[in-house]
Every structure is written in structure tokens, then in C-alpha cells.
Amino acid sequence: MTEAILPRDYYFFGRRLHSPFALASLPLWPETESEVPPEIVLRFGDTPEALPHSVWSSPFIQIGADKSALVSIAAVARFWIPPASENSSSRVEIVIQPTPGAEPYEIETFLVGTVAGIVLHRLGMLPLHASCVEFEGRAIAIAGSAATGKSTLAAALVRRGARLLSDDLCVFHTSNGCIQTVTGTVQARLWPDVMDHLDIPLEMRLPTRPGHGKHAVSLPAGEARFWPFHFLLGIEVGFSSPEPMLEPQQGLAAFVYLKAMVYQPQIGHVFGDYAREFRALAAFAQQVSRFSLKRSRYLRDLDQCVDLILQLIQRKA
């Protein structure tokens, strides 16, 4: 860490997050809700090198039987999420032990990505691998596997009048029988080819890692609140047709697709329970319209994709 920065409270998918350093990715917590206590608390401190009894592990992540978690990125930091205490199971603490020389923006890169997914699972919020934008007051989720262009399409829609609600992670919940999403991040993570294509000025391109191609770009964002869904788009790339296509997705196929779009599903299964996930996805599949966007893997059809989506919005308005 190079310097200490003023502590702030942020809006993290509807939860209040307290951080000891500034986070450019998240909207500030609304002053009107200052009485709400933080549910996610970040602090710097010592972390274990490994969890003694992990029930799931990879070279970067360990999940403990007690629902603790450890994310280890050797060049950046270790992020330790201790087990929940019995009297405050909805509160999550994240202890960060930075690697000497690591920059705050590198720590933030993992906080709002890999670590955020684990936190959302731990809070029972079932994150989808999707970016989300708001258009005329309703949310459009853009789901897809890694490197299918979720952030790219979200940023392209923002350029055509939408506002960003979240990048790469999207949560949903039911309120009064209505499926809603909630604002998560105000930055999209983009690569130079996309930033060039969208004419994003160099001064807006903030690094995520030193020398790394991926950059964080602050985009016009929706205010920090819950939003009703308009529809969900599932991106399917590598399509052999030269023209992108939108097709309605229905029935079991929609449910199976949604299930495949759960972010870090292996970790979710350690934390959560299958029955709850099944109920949540079934409700989502039942209530939110879904479409497959079949497109190439390349930027040449990006503007056509945006046109198709805007036409769909008009039709469904």
C-alpha cells in the first residue's frame, strides 16, 4: 500500500460496506440511510496463510467447513473472510493482508471480482455471472461465460443511453412477488480493443493490475437502489452465422441456462443449499423474460447487437 486513504461507506449490492480505503468501483452509501449499520466490513490485518480444514480449494481460494474463506493472490494480497459469528450471521468481515508493494487498485480489482462473489454467496445472494444496465427504469442483465463480452455489451448499451448497474456480477431477489436486481458497481472492466471501439478517452482508463490489458472505466451509472427486471440476455458466442440473432429462451432450457450462469457455483454449493438455489432460479426463470443473443466472438457485430437489443426494448415497452 502506498498511502492511507479516508475510510468510506459504500453501496455493495444493497448492503452497506465499510472500507478503510477508497473504492472507485462502488457507489457511496446514501446519506439518507445513515442509520443502517454496515454488513460488510473491510479492514487491514493479519490473515492465515492457509485454512486448516478446507472443504473446497483451488490454487487461489480455500473455503472452510466453518464457511470461512481465504483468497490468495501472491502478488497482491490475501483476503480472509472469517467464519460468521453466531449472533451476527448476516455480517461479513473481510481482512486484507496486502503484499508489500501492491497498489490499492489491485486490491480493489479482486475485492469487486473474485472476493465479491464469495461474499455474495456467503450472504445467500446467489450471484449470476452477468453485467447489468438500466434503461428507462428497468434492468437488463447480460449473462455469459468468461470472455463472451458481457462488460463490452453493457458499455456499448451505456453509450446508447443505458446506465450501468453492475459489471460481471448481478444479484436478484424477490420483493412483493417481483424479481428485482440491485446496483452493484459503477465501473466496467474493459480491454483496449473495446475501449478503442467505444472511443473511451485514455484518461478514463484506470489500471486493474500494473501492465495488465484490462482497465476499469467509470460509466454513467444508475443510482444505488433496487430495480425491476426488463429481461435477461444470455450471450452465446462462436455462432456460425454472420449476423447476430436474438431468440426467446423458454422452459427448461431457460432454467438450465440460468443454472449454468451462477457465478462460482462450486463455492455457492459449499455455502448454500441446492433447494434454495433451485427455488430462486425457478422463480427467476418463471418471471423474467429471457433471450439468447447469438453472436460472433468479435467486435464487428457489436453495434448490430446493440441495435437488436434496443429494438427489443422498444417492442417490449
Place this chain on the structure above:
Amino acid sequence: MKNIETEKDSRNGAQFGWLASYPKSGNTWMRMMLRSLRNNGAPVDINESDQQSTILSRSDFEEFFGAESSDLTQNEIDAVRPALHRAMARASKESLILRKVHDRCWFTASGEPVFPPEVSRGAVYIVRDPRDVAVSAAHHFHIDVEESVRQMGNSNRIIARSSKRLETQLSQPLGSWSEHVVSWLDHAVMPVLLVRYEDMLVDSTKELARVVEFLGLSRKFNREACAIAAAQSDFTKLRQQEEEGGFKEKPPAATTLFFRQGRSGEGKKILPPSLTQKIVLDHSEAMARLGYL
């Protein structure tokens, strides 16, 4: 490709059968034959969703490791490639996992084999006359043949690695064409079966049967099954499908069909003498070894 059940293996856990080759050497054709075999000799759908036998992707990485791959540096990803293969083998319900690779047979910075022998049944290494590879790759990547020949001589060649865009596949170090050949034939820490593209053209059933035998599948798939699968994957049929419905694995830059000619000897006929000489100069040892000189 769905994994193929094999005779019970004496070792524990799943093992990979690597389908390895330098690009444009016949790997996809072999995959299609094995796909038909798996489907009991059914016609091949070249655009069938075939996640498991395709090149490792970022989705594979994230599925098994839970970390956002695009936030990691290339060195961080490279270092855990062996662990990824071991994790995939542990998670597989099948005894054999077929997987296409264009990587040379390489080692991590700490000296660990990227294709770990303990989870590798072996590698089928498909090789093709480099003069024909040069012509085919020029069409595939929409570059001129001079550039294609230059790339084949580049020891530092890596595909699917870019700081400008997010690649779907994990990056694949190739090295030069010769280095690629030598890496698999001499340095792989697993059994390797050499298959020449030219021999596939002469008798695809025979070559498929060799692969089947090597991978331990011969009790399940006899010679007749191989003949049917080879016939269903005949090059003209694959080409016809691509003409009618496209091929999703074809790169956008390609101006010709992926299944373009499927012949041998094109390079000798159309390459200018200077480029033929350069290929021979760059790769004479490996070419002589493989019967191409």
C-alpha cells in the same frame, strides 16, 4: 466431445488423451472422427456443442478454480496450468478425457510439466508437411504465405495471448514448427502416438484404429466401427456442412472455408522457391525425421 468410456484402467482417476498438433495439421478432422465414433457412427455435426474436446478456455479455468481469470496475469495463469489439468481429471466421471491442444509440450517456470504425466494416458501427436501447413495457415489466419512461413519459424510464437483483447482460450505457447514437433516427440513425459496427416488422407480408418488402440478404446470400438466413423467424417462431408451452415470454430479473418482442400502436396506446388527453401532451412531436421524430405 463427451468423454468416451474405456476399458477399466489400472490407474486411479480419469486420464487425458491429448490430441496435440501444430495448428492446421488435421486435429479437427481427427476430433470429428472420434466424435462420430462416440456417437456410434452417426453423421458428424461440425457445430455440435463440444466443450470438452476443444481447447482449454477461460471458462474451464474459472469453473475449476473459482477465480476471475481476466484479473490474473499470464504468469499467474501459466503457473497453475498443471493444477488445472489435475483438477479436471479429479472431477471427471469418465476414465478418459479427450482434449485438443495446440500448445507445444511445455513446462512451467518452476519446471513442472503442464501436461502432468500422472493424469495423462498419452498424446496423439498429429503432424503435417510444414509446406502444406504454411499454405493452410495463411488462409486460416488471413495472412500472406511469407508471414505464415515466418511465424512457423518463430521460437516465441504464442497464440491466444494478447494485452489488447480478452481471449476466450487460454494462451498456447507453440514455439516454431520444429520445436513443436520435438517437444511432443522427445520431451513429453507420457506415451506419444505419431499420426501423419498424409497417412490419414491415404487411409483414415487405419489411422483412427491406431488412435483407438493407443487410447485403450479398441475393445469398445472395433475396426468396423472405425471405418464407419471415418466414412461419416469424410473431408468432403465436413466441407459440405460448412458450406451449408458455416463452422463456428472458423476465425473471422479467414476468407476461405475451414475445411478448405484437405489435400497434401499443395505447398510444394504453390509456394515460391524462396519460401520452400526457408521452410526446409528452418525445419530440415524435423522434416527429414518425419519423412517430408
